[in-house]
Amino acid sequence: MRYHVKFPSGEEVPVDVIHLPTGEVRVAVNGKTLAADILDTEGAVSVRIDGRMVDLLIEGTPPEVGVVTRGARFYAKVESDRLREMSAALGAKSQIGEGLITSPMNGRVLKVLVGEGDVIAAGTPLVVVEAMKMENEILASRDGKVARVFVTPGSAVESGAKLVEIEG
Structure with missing residues (x-):
């Protein structure tokens, strides 16, 4: 599934998440494909990407989310192709970040x-x-x-x- 990650700066990055029949997950970011394992534990997510483990705390409700890792917080709007199509059909607009x-x-x-x-x-x-x-x-x-x-x-x-x- 393709996701579009848009940061407050306006930069947008396409991210493809591919679930293989073997149960493995591949993540493609800007055309570079990486092996990924994802462990979700009540709001905290541990992600192993190409052998490196990263712990993330996810906050907010999609499409607008905050991610905390190593004490730094990042905000982004994350939309799937399907959500974008539905939003366009409804004429929905949204601004990155909650007040x-x-x-x-x-x-x-x-x-x-x-x-x-x-x-x-x-x-x-x-x-x-x-x-x-x-x-x-x-x-x-x-x-x-x-x-x-x-x-x-x-x-x-x-x-x-x-x-x-x-x-x-």
């Missing part, structure tokens, strides 16, 4: 890097959450203005807790 930024994990807020009224761009660091002795920088999923900050440094947060709301 409500939530914590991807349980932890403690170390820093709040923005204030209400700040004008920000996609990728701007908003909050730093410490979890399992790792600092995780939470980034803006889209351009806009900070409408509300829900946390302060030292706050304990649960996975899914509201951190920042972006409008515009």
